[in-house]
Amino acid sequence: FWQAFYPPNGWRCRCGVIALSASDVRARGLKVVNSGSAMGWELKLVSEKTGEMQNVATFNTGTTKVATDVGWSYAPGAAYRPDLARYQGTLQPLAQQELRG
Numbered sequence: 411f412w413q414a415f416y417p418p419n420g421w422r423c424r425c426g427v428i429a430l431s432a433s434d435v436r437a438r439g440l441k442v443v444n445s446g447s448a449m450g451w452e453l454k455l456v457s458e459k460t461g462e463m464q465n466v467a468t469f470n471t472g473t474t475k476v477a478t479d480v481g482w483s484y485a486p487g488a489a490y491r492p493d494l495a496r497y498q499g500t501l502q503p504l505a506q507q508e509l510r511g
Contacts, residue, residue, distance in 0.1 A: 411445040413485050414467030420479025445469065454480050 417425035435442060448470050456462040467483035469476050497505050
């Protein structure tokens with residue numbers, strides 16, 4: 411779920427994420443479930459002028475169906491992961507050092 415729906419999920423999205431421990435989940439009476447078959451993809455129109463279509467992530471609980479805006483079906487923080495195997499010579503260790511901070 412979070413690979414496609416991690417905020418922001420569209421322009422002007424003000425969604426947020428709060429990490430909960432197992433005890434927080436129990437205290438709030440929540441239930442953690444696998445997104446499994448509730449996750450899906452659907453084509454949405456990007457441009458009426460060109461007819462371009464793009465896949466967007468959808469989540470259907472059976473009573474509610476939500477989708478990201480076009481172009482927002484990914485986790486922004488996880489999107490930038492360079493393939494360090496493509497770096498040659500001394501660039502690979504330098505890139506690894508920079509990414510670690």
